[in-house]
Amino acid sequence: MMLDELYEPDRRGDGTREGKPEPSAPLSDREVPLAPVSAIDSVHRWLDGEAPEPTGVRGDAARSVEFWRRLEEETERRRRVVTPPYVAARIMASLPDTGSSTLMAPWWKKDVHLTPALAVVLAVAAFSLGLLVMRLIAAG
Amino acid sequence: MKQTVPADQIDQVDADQAIIARVLDGDRNAFSILIHRYSDPLFRHALGMTGSPDVAEDILQMSFIKAYSHLAEVRGRFDAWVFRIVANGCKDWLKNIRRTHLSYDEDDQPSGFANPEEDLDLSELRSDLDSALLTLPVSLREAFIMKHVEGRSYEEMAELLSTTVGALKMRVHRAREALQALLEEKYA
Numbered sequence: 001m002m003l004d005e006l007y008e009p010d011r012r013g014d015g016t017r018e019g020k021p022e023p024s025a026p027l028s029d030r031e032v033p034l035a036p037v038s039a040i041d042s043v044h045r046w047l048d049g050e051a052p053e054p055t056g057v058r059g060d061a062a063r064s065v066e067f068w069r070r071l072e073e074e075t076e077r078r079r080r081v082v083t084p085p086y087v088a089a090r091i092m093a094s095l096p097d098t099g100s101s102t103l104m105a106p107w108w109k110k111d112v113h114l115t116p117a118l119a120v121v122l123a124v125a126a127f128s129l130g131l132l133v134m135r136l137i138a139a140g
Numbered sequence: 141m142k143q144t145v146p147a148d149q150i151d152q153v154d155a156d157q158a159i160i161a162r163v164l165d166g167d168r169n170a171f172s173i174l175i176h177r178y179s180d181p182l183f184r185h186a187l188g189m190t191g192s193p194d195v196a197e198d199i200l201q202m203s204f205i206k207a208y209s210h211l212a213e214v215r216g217r218f219d220a221w222v223f224r225i226v227a228n229g230c231k232d233w234l235k236n237i238r239r240t241h242l243s244y245d246e247d248d249q250p251s252g253f254a255n256p257e258e259d260l261d262l263s264e265l266r267s268d269l270d271s272a273l274l275t276l277p278v279s280l281r282e283a284f285i286m287k288h289v290e291g292r293s294y295e296e297m298a299e300l301l302s303t304t305v306g307a308l309k310m311r312v313h314r315a316r317e318a319l320q321a322l323l324e325e326k327y328a
Contacts, residue, residue, distance in 0.1 A: 067324050068320075095208050
C-alpha cells in the first residue's frame with residue numbers, strides 16, 4: 001500500500017491528519033500569524049533610536065519607559081563629561097624625548113647617519129674582509 | 141560589503157594624517173592637537189569602563205603615549221586606532237583588578253563633569269548606576285557605554301569593535317535588561 005494514500009483527503013479513516021484545515025476554511029485561518037512586536041521590543045527600538053517613544057503601553061513596558069526616561073537624564077549628563085584640563089599637559093610632558101619617528105621605526109628602517117669616520121671604518125672593514133676571503137680561496 | 145565613508149569623515153582623516161606627518165617630521169607639539177581633538181570621548185569611555193576618574197586619566201595618558209610611540213603605524217582613522225588602544229587599556233586594567241580583588245573607594249567615583257556644581261551633586265542614581273555597571277560583564281558594559289554614554293551609532297560601534305551590528309544590539313539589549321533588573325525597583 002502506498003503511504004500517500006493514507007493522507008488522501010477523501011479518506012476519513014486513520015490516515016487523516018489531525019488538525020488539517022478544511023479546504024473550505026478561509027485562507028486567513030490557515031496562515032500562521034506573525035508574532036506581534038512585543039511592548040518590550042518597542043522600548044528597545046525606541047532606545048536604539050529606531051522608533052518613537054512608545055505611547056499607550058501598560059504594565060512592564062510602561063515601567064520600562066519610565067525607568068529609561070529617568071536613566072537618560074543621567075546618561076545625558078555623562079555625555080557632557082570632559083577631560084580634566086591638566087591631563088593634556090600631563091600627557092605632553094610625559095611623551096618620550098626621542099623623536100617619534102625614531103621610536104617607532106624598526107632598526108632596519110631607521111636613518112643611518114654616515115660620518116667620515118664611520119665611512120673610513122666601513123671601508124677598512126670591507127677591504128679586510130675581501131682580503132680574508134681571497135686568502136681563503138687561494139689556500140683552498 | 142563596501143561601506144561609504146562620509147565626506148566630513150574623510151576630511152577628518154586627512155586632517156589627522158597631516159598632523160601625524162608633522163609629528164613624524166619632528167613637530168612634537170602638533171601631537172597636542174590630536175590629544176585635544178579626541179581626549180573627551182576617550183576619557184568618557186575609560187571613565188565608564190573603570191568607574192574611576194583617576195584610573196581613566198592614567199589609561200588615557202598611557203594610551204596617548206603608546207599612540208605617540210607607534211604613530212607611523214597608523215593606517216586609516218587615527219581616532220579609531222587610538223580608541224582601540226584605550227579600549228584594550230581598560231580591559232587590561234579590569235582583568236588586573238579582578239585578579240587582585242581590588243575594590244573601589246567610595247570617593248573614587250566618576251567626576252570631571254563640565255559644570256562644577258554638577259560635580260558636587262553626586263546623586264544617588266549616579267552612584268547606583270556606577271555600581272550596577274560594574275556588575276555587568278565587560279562586553280555588555282562596553283556596548284552599553286558606547287551606545288548610551290558616548291552616543292555612538294551601532295554602525296560606528298561595529299567598526300570600532302570589529303564585530304557586527306546584530307551582535308552589538310544583542311549586547312546592548314542584554315545590558316539594558318540587566319541594569320533594569322538591578323535598578324528598576326528603586327527608580328521605575
